[in-house]
Amino acid sequence: MEKPYILHMLTTEKNLSPFDVNMAQDAGWQVTMPYVNVAEDEVQALVQDAIFSRGPAGVKRTAIFIGGRSPEQAIKMLEQAKASMVPPFEVSVLADPSGAFTTAAAMVAAAERELRDKFDAELAGRRVLILAGTGPVGQIAAVLCAKAGCDVTILGRQKEKSERIANLCNEFFGQGQTRIRGEGNDKLPELLPTAEVIFATGAAGIQLLSEEQVAAAPKLMVAADVNAVPPPGIAGIDPMADGAPLEDSPAGAVGIGALAIGNLKYRAHQGLLRQMRETDRPVYLHYDQAFTLARESIRSNR
């Protein structure tokens, strides 16, 4: 009998996300084993326990998933896991806390597609605003855009928090190579006239951009919203919208809704989980690889 595929699923939270468990099962991981309340300093011991009992062939059918809530912590845990491998006893690892890596990757890739299709524009060089951008999805969307060459501003209720998160993005995720800014929401009227791409990454059911504000953004090309619960985070974007024109936009901007982002996120997430199952050499996957897969998925869907 061939050894079953085992995914050891670690989270710092008290519950593992059932969403992630379903995804892993559907991607062909036959055993999805939960480890909850995992402390950062437990990672090495757990990883080394996981790699040593199935032999060199067994490790190819074993992998680790890192969930939790904090992108920073998840990346640190991913790095620790990677450093704990003892070749040839090494397994693949995927980090996707709160699904934020795959969601942000899908949102940015979908926006890039609309820029190219509707405006013949590149992602690089765009002025990007991320509303309610201090959470996990906002942080990673900011990092992906900045690394792709955008001029990015994270907005939030408290200027101090936005600045702190922008710093974290620049120093930790961007490794000093990005220039993401953080601002308070009071700056929004000043930033709208030049904004070309706007992402809304706030909590469900809160409107972050009104019709009037959409109308006050004359350069806006693409707006995307991860909120699927009415009212939409950006006025005029239906959850199913996948490049539909925004009624109130003077510039002919298009909108991408939560369900369209969700579809692409699903494909990227499945792709990452499959990659770990099919690879011969171990892979270490996070938002960069999620972005690559989301972009590939868009290309292959044409």
Next chain:
Amino acid sequence: MTTRTVLHMLSPRPQVSPFDINMAVDAGFDMVFPHANVNPDQVYALTQDIIFSRGPSGVKRTAIFIGGRDIGKALDMLETAKKAMVPPFEVSILADPSGAFTTATALVAAVEKQLKDKHGLEMKDCRAIVFGGTGPVGISTGVIASLAGADVTIVDHLSLDTAMQLAEEYNRRCGCNLKGTFASSGASKAWLVARADIIFNTTKAGIQVLDEEILEDAKRLKVVGDVNAVPPAGIAGVKPRDMGTPLTTAPNSPGAVAVGPLAVGNLKYRIQNAMLRDLLQTEKPVYFDFHEAFTRAREWV
């Protein structure tokens, strides 16, 4: 549809060991279910919860694994679980905390075999020292070697009290006859080494407990066994795949041979795998701890 096989894996620790989970899956259990943070006083209720929902034929496809790090606690949990059975509602149990029972039995059985093959001696003829003797694998090694007849001293690297207390506790628990001591300096290790026929090293990975200088003091050494797989070797000169290989680092014990960590590890793997498989093979439930593991290890070496 046939009833799926289920292994309930209990551990007093915050996590059930991924090592054991992999082993259980690979041994063919359809469903492996972790129960972490289990207090020993919950075992009775959990066991009865486990035995009563699948009927008399379902229990034959259900078993319990007891893990954790503390071998005393695991033995207590095994006893409690046994008492909680209500025939015909009863399931098999394997206790192997930290993999210590299977590792220690593999280590002792391999060393015992070399003792017989290379020196024509039995455990009862020998004085054995266990470095790292107060950890789970060390205590188990001490208990098994002592029950096999050797005169065993478990060694803590810091505390005499720890070593003596544990020796006393496991003598009471397991009916063996351990002594405890500590050795923090090269001189105290050398003193112990000079009097040993057998040396076991079960200290944690990556630490060299006995270097070549200390090993010069070995005057009557017959067999060494080392479970440390991460360089440097716990006992200088032991190589991972050694199985009765001459130990060249003990010039004053010319016949001494070594058993290395991969040789022990391979045997341990086979014992644990076979015991997991055998949990569901018998008409009557079985209760496996280090006794059963040692019987199998001896047969296989």
